[in-house]
Amino acid sequence: MFLTINQCSSTEPRPRPFVLGIGGTTRPNSTSESALRRALSLAEEAGATTEMFPGQLLSLPLYNPNSLYRTNEAEALIDALRRSDAVIFASPAYHGSISGLVKNAIDYIEDMREDNRPYLADRAVGAIISAYGDQAIGSTLSTMRNITHSLRGWPLPIGVGINALRCTFDEDCEPSDAHVDSQLRIMAQQAVRFAQMIASQRLSPSSCI
Ligand SMILES: Cc1cc2nc3c(=O)[nH]c(=O)nc-3n(C[C@H](O)[C@H](O)[C@H](O)COP(=O)(O)O)c2cc1C
Secondary structure (H helix, E strand, C coil), X not given: CCCCXXXXXXXXXXXXXXXXXXXXXXXXXXXXXXXXXXXXXXXXXXXXXXXXXXXXXXXCCCCCCCXXXXXXXXXXXXXXXXXXXXXXXXXXXXXXXXXXXXXXXXHHHHHXXXXXXXXXXCCEEEEEEEECCCHHHHHXXXXXXXXXXXXXXXXXXXXXXXXXXXXXXXXCCCECCHHHHHHHHHHHHHHHHHHHHHHHHHXXXXXXX
């Protein structure tokens, strides 16, 4: 909701931003899904509310721009995207790029092209990439950031690359590598901070911007 208030105050309490997580694979508890759960939990610690669409909820029909029909699952995804203040995507590196599962989910964002906040406008966008090696992390992260630019989102300064051969996640989604955890924490904090900054602009009269 876009509000106008009469005063601008840097001490004004900010609403809890809504950080949406999308990603993982069809395998429950995959590396990318576990990392995403961890990032969302850290975003909550930083003051956000969160929701997550893991891989199992992303088995959507191939996006069809020529059809108005959407499954309930696709409508739920688009609804959550519309409500989001920040989005964190998590994908495995498949052949040097993001997975088809995650890309197809992203294609549904085309349904938001005529929204007041079209595509991912005004949203911080984080990326988590897992791979069986280091090489594909770079290309896949770069792809995710290019997609974010195309969708008018704001890629977060930090992207998290996870070499799944070196880092595993326990049942509480805590990573074995403290450096990975630190990167996920910084990204989650950046997502919340950016969303709060955007929200403060919406709440401020233009003279305060
Ligand atoms: C179809 C397919 C393509 C893959 N391509 C790559 C690749 O190009 N580079 C790489 O490091 N890992 C590649 N992997 C390995 C995945 O990135 C890895 O399984 C995933 O990041 C971590 O596994 P998990 O999410 O199932 O736990 C590929 C895996 C599959 C199934």
